[in-house]
Amino acid sequence: MNRRLATAVLAVALAAVAIVLPDFVNAYRLFLATLIVVFATAGVGLVVIMGWTGQIALAHVAFMGIGAYGTNWLFSDLGVPWLLSLLLSALAAAVVGVLIGFPAARLRGFYLAIATLAFAELIVRFFVEADTITGGIAGKPIEIIQLFGLDPDRSQWYIALLLAVVVFTATDRLGRTAFGRCLRMVRDAEVATGSLGISATRYKLLAFGLSGFIAALAGGLFGQLLTYVSPDTFHTALLIQFLVVVFVGGVNRLSGAVIGAIFVVVSRELFQDVGDWQRLVFGLSLVLAVRFLPGGLTSLLPRLREMRRLDRQPQEALS
Amino acid sequence: MIQQVIAGLQAGSTYAMLALAVVLILKATDVPNFATADMGLVPTFVGWQLMDSFDLTYWLAIPAAILFGMVLALVIERIAIRPILAESHFATVLMTIGVFVVLSAVIQLIWGSEPRRIDAPFSGNFEVAGNFVTYDQLATIGLGALITAALLWFFKSPWGVRMQAIAEDRVTPRLLGVRVDRVFSISWALAAAIATVAMTLHTQSTVLTDTAGAPLILKAFVAATMGGFGSIIGAFLGGLALGVIENLAGFYIGTGSRAAVAMIFVVLILMAKPEGLFSKARPREV
């Protein structure tokens, strides 16, 4: 009962801070905060497909592109209300995710990595070729929306927050249901899924679709923040940043997406003026994270707990 | 059209050589190395630097570069890869991606983004049955075939057999006293040498830039996929096929289709036969 109360109080406090934040920080800092929220939201998709379902799916940023381009095209060119545009593009991304899932479900490990990379390339190639929708290689400016007449940075912040809250809570809930358990079974014991009547393929497809959906939602917002997107925006550089989110944050838990997002956005900031160093920092982060903390920072606490427990009972602790 | 095929064979030989380097490391150490292309690109830049700043001739600089590449591979294998071999495939894939990013960042930091030329003593061409073949193309295609043959022979030899046994079962060979770490190191060094040759040939006939690695590594994996990742011949033929089809598609359909070709290729193959076209499927163990 105490815990519940504490969590509720914390939630209210955070909400209060979030609502008044725009009044206390300058526009640029607000932009960074919004970027962190958007990255974390996109990261949730990676938690679902990589962390819970164990699939090395590297097409994530391409789905963000579908969200960004799709939302803008529906909203700006076709006049569909923004929120509806966002949802429709996310739906489209989910469909593409499931389509990719069909061949991908039969693959494992690095075969899967390569296949998803190939699909990502194809999607980016589509962005380049479909220039009536996407503006081709030159890219496209994104039409900014404003919430109730608030200025753009504020409205983006609130929208991002709202989206993040919805995505995080819904995904967290999902993770605690049979769906979440089945995903983890696909990750850890796929060979036994059939014997329990669980169709590994079905859950992989659902995971691909869901992670695509989430990525596109975040992507739509990402477009708003960048104000201009081109096919290259959703290519290798961004993928590497999200791999850093995954591996520095840790992708088994939702909190990992948040920590990873903070790390990446802060690093982007710090090394912005020395762009080449930025790449090096990300590469080293990946290497060091995989080398010393494969579960990411969020695995640090459980790991320490595990080590202490093993120290206490060396004989019994068999895995 | 023959001209296109020849050009395709040249590009394809590059893909094939990189694919062979990938397969070599995979066969020997069970690591899918996404850093392979850049492990060849860094030495290529070093070679260029030797020619540019120290006036070394091509024939001195390139072997020196190859040597450098081998040392670099040994370092990478020792400090980045070997410690995490016990981890999942996930971890090793991400590690090699991390290494790839670090290497390409280093290239960018040291040499920047401007394109450079390698002065290769391969100018000129000759005519065969009404088509022109440059010496460059001849060298590339020839070396590709040579390396393939050498690797085929190597894996039939006692060294190669030992290497494969180790990749498939890390415990028993150790118990039998085989120096597993030495095998790992040698295979990485060899793969780096092949990758350096491939990247040098590729960049000397196109242009030497810092971003040359990324598109090639994907194509190398596509080619290796065609061979089921275990077959030398498969990787070689896969690379050549990819190069030729890519070129023909670019010529007849349009340049935009080139990139798509490789990707559609690999997707189709993986769908049809997830273990690749040339591999022997093993029964599932429960």
Next chain:
Amino acid sequence: MSGVMTGGVSRSAGRAGPALSVSDLRVSFGGNHVLTGVDLDVTHPFTGLIGPNGAGKTTLFNVVSGYVTASRGTVKLDGADITGAPQTLVGRSGVARTFQTPKLIGDLSVLENVLLGIDGRSSLLDQVRQAVSLRGRGQANIDRALSVIDTFSLADSANLDAGSLPLGSQKIVEVCRALVSEPSLLLLDEPAAGLGRDDVERLVEPLKRWAAGHGTTVIIIEHDLELVTDLCDDVAVLHLGHIIARGTPAHCMSDPQVVEAYVGISDRGGADGDKGGAIGKGAGGVNA
């Protein structure tokens, strides 16, 4: 595949016909003939499947549970033909199994691991309803799972991560997961492997009670012949892909053919077995 039934139906001990009926089953992998014509009718509540290593016992399980396709022969579950049925269908038809090493999810709790036994066998609609409701529907499943966990005296560990438990407990968790859907047929693959006497007791005693209470048919692959003798009233001996003996444990283990099969293997493998006479525990038995 006519009349495949949905899982979770309890049966009384007096069922008509064998729970499992395998006829002329043949399986080959490449040139390797693993099963060379197996005929087996399982009628007793506890049936042991024994034989030297490589005899094909796990392969038989794999065929029955849909992991491997037989090149010839039929498999009938309570009279219904399930030959060639995919794993998920078999799993939903009242067949449950365990594996030589437990296939659990380390970072989920014992309770959550056991719940997976119900998750797969509920319909999609049920799952959606469960996901959307705030409480209520999920509780029934949790209670079922907890009741099985309690039967095996693991209630204290219900919320611990499965990966933190010792091997003996993990094997029990896997059995709980298999039992929670109340299967009519349970396939146990070397449940005692790697376990000490105490752990085996913790597994076997509640299992006996459960099977009796639910009318479950249990087939056990084991190398621990003492356990087989204790638990099973019916034994089938598999050697080189077919059944060479059938009957009570005592009968099988004194069968000269069986002795020869085990001794033949021990001679080659160098393990000590009783020669000439009945087979004792451990002869030819190499734990996986």
